[in-house]
Amino acid sequence: MAKLSAEARAQLDTFKAVTVKHTHLQAVDDQLSLWVEEHTDATHVLLCGPGGVGKSKALKVVAERFTREEPDRFVVPILLLEPIPPDLGPYLRLDYYWQIIDALKEHLLVKELVGNVAHLMAAPKATRSKLGAIDWLKMRAVAEQALIRARVKAVFVDEGHRLMQGDGSHTVDEQLEWLKSLSNRTNVLHVLAGPYALFGFRNTSGQLARRGRDIHFQRYHVNSSEERKAFAGAVQYLLERVPLTCDIDAFLKRWRWFAEGSVGCVGILRDWLVDAVTATLAQGGTSLTEEVLIRTMPHPARRVSLEMEARTGEHKVALHDSEGAKQFQALLKKPGKATNAEVIPTQGSRPRPAEASVAEPASVTLPLPQVSPKPTQPRVGQRAPERDPVGRTSVPSARKTSGCSFIEAIPVTLVQIEEVGVSRFECPTCLAVRDIKPKGDRVKFPSHPRRMTNTPNQGSRWVKRGSVWNLFDS
Template sequence: MATEQGFPPELLTQSAQKRLDYFKAPDKTIMHGNPKLAYNQVLRAIREPAGASIILVMGPSPSGVGKTTLLRLVEKKIIEESLLQMELDPGWIPIVCVEAVAPGKDTFRWKDFYKRTLIAIDEPLIKEKISYSEDGIRRDSEGKLIVKSRATEDSLRLAMEQALSHRKPYTLAVDEFQDIGKMASQKVLEAHMDCIKSAVNTTKIPWTGFGTYQLVDFLELSPQLSRRTRIIHLPRYCLEQNEDIKEFKRVLKHLLCRMPLPETPPLVEKYWEYCYERSIGCIGTLKDWLIQALDLALEEGATTLSFSHLEQTAKLTSECIQMAKDAIEGEEKLTNTKDSQRQLRDLLNSKKQKVQEDQTNSGGNGKPQKDGGESQSQRRRRVGQRNPKRDPLASESL
């Protein structure tokens, strides 16, 4: 069993809380199939947005497939790659990360968002300071940013735009991006999207939003924004794909091996389907569940994690059904099905057919034909041809 353990052996002599903290630690994240693919796509999109104003990284419900974890890994990689340039240019920040906090009541509060973004931009390791002249925004004697409560939303927005323009990050990365649209009517949501579009146009800094499939609804309300948006899908693992099943089992085994227990839980081969069903194939959901199960096992002083621990901490079937429905609905919106491809082809062909019909009806010159389709040139008399008239009868000529 010791050869399978993926943790320092001395952890077994530590307290239950320290063992649990080790398993929970975000730096113990495993880079597996779907997130790894999305990770590379996000990095390429941030480095070269290719005209995109917004990059949307979306997947199932929060704590599902690891969107926040992906953001943290992307931030770490970009900063690591930018250290040399940051030393040469102390005023530059390669990436700014902020969370869109869900409103407690009413709709999304931009004033709070602008304040959080300003604080995120104000990296304490950067020596060069920004001078804000707006009322309610200043710096103290040590150069620390002070945002007073009297600062208006407009002043905070202007300060944020100036700070982004000055720092010139690759992107403003926004976690829980879907919360911008919470409790918002269609009219208010359209205003939110216009606000984002305006900020991007003013600063020339793309936004990268990490969120759920609700983000698709945002794009449907703003066609102009949709044309300048790049979507990166972070899907769950699906039972229909053999490779997905294989990868899910691999990740499950890895997580079980990292549990600081005397015996590695022997649950993969017999119970992987149960683990899949109660996590609907989302690794983030799976790990959150395993953390609860491990906590229960440690509290009982168990030498390993049993199926009983999984059962007692699993989500209700009704919860999983709703999660699965939401995930499948979102996946269908982002999947190129045969029906959607046929619909696109029919739509484009209908336009082509209309043009062809118009050309046929106009005789190819853009003008409508008359007299049953005979053109004016066809009605002209040939040279030497008489005009039509009635010839006199023989009796009439006498």
């Protein structure tokens, strides 16, 4: 059995502690730091992105820097928490209070508060959900006072989507309202980091949209020259700090291979290199080889899952942004309805102030109100007014016989279909949905009549956006 020596373990731990300050991480760092310093009326920030992009690392980097740069030892600038999945039932708010108090219980100004809820803190987790309302209020009051006395600026919640689960009886809006209440009483910003599931929690209502902020932590798309350079820089930064000898120039020429193996996520790239270094050190090797990298590369099935999750999330973000912009522009073009207090002048009249209207003589004639005639009900059996067809009627209408022109081959493989378990495809021309069974490795959209309805399609299906077919779920 291979085992790491003490020297190899020290080398590996040093490499695992490396933080890559790449472009996207720096952008998230700058924006998050700015909001922590001055969040105005914001109560929560949603930081979402694909798995392995570096969300947890971003929270840790910002928290460590604020703690390191804080001159006052009685100030805890950032509180970094991670909601623990419950053993029984969904996540409870009471456990959130418990984590805050537990993280600050050694603070000099908080110790005296902990004594008031020491018996509740020591209670087994299974019994906490059965506590009375007074106990809940005590825990919340102590948690709020702990945040105030420690002068916490922000609470960073990794895997924040767990916090939104509530106790099963609360909606997402109610959970965000709860966080808003905590922020209002303590002036503490709550930053929730998690997968694209968090994206659905933004802009749920006008009030919460005003008090919320969001950051999209994107992966690298190497088809863009700027992002390709940034990703290659991250690869070089990691290779230069590998505790083994390696041909950096030769590896950098294969930047696309590294991008495909890591799905464009620096976090996945770092884990991949850590696995390769671990395997090499365990075998007593001294150089990082392509053979070891191939052996430790993430499995194709795992990469397919990561790629599909990332594409689906990116599509939802892009669609939400574009549709939101269109809807807002459409609302700007629609004039608002006049209220009773507004005076709408008639044609040929001149506007006048309300005081002058009192002095006008009573002989001034006002325009008669327009009364629409009341519709009459037709007699039973009477035909509705319509135009009768004239001329030859044997030729069917083009509307009923026209077929859609899209019958092209689709660049989706049988492996991709079996991986996600979805074989429904949406025609990019008329939006008709067909369940297509591949013939071999070839998928072709069949001949079909043009779809005539405007009802939105529902369910999981493959949709063409631009020149790429992506899985869409609605």
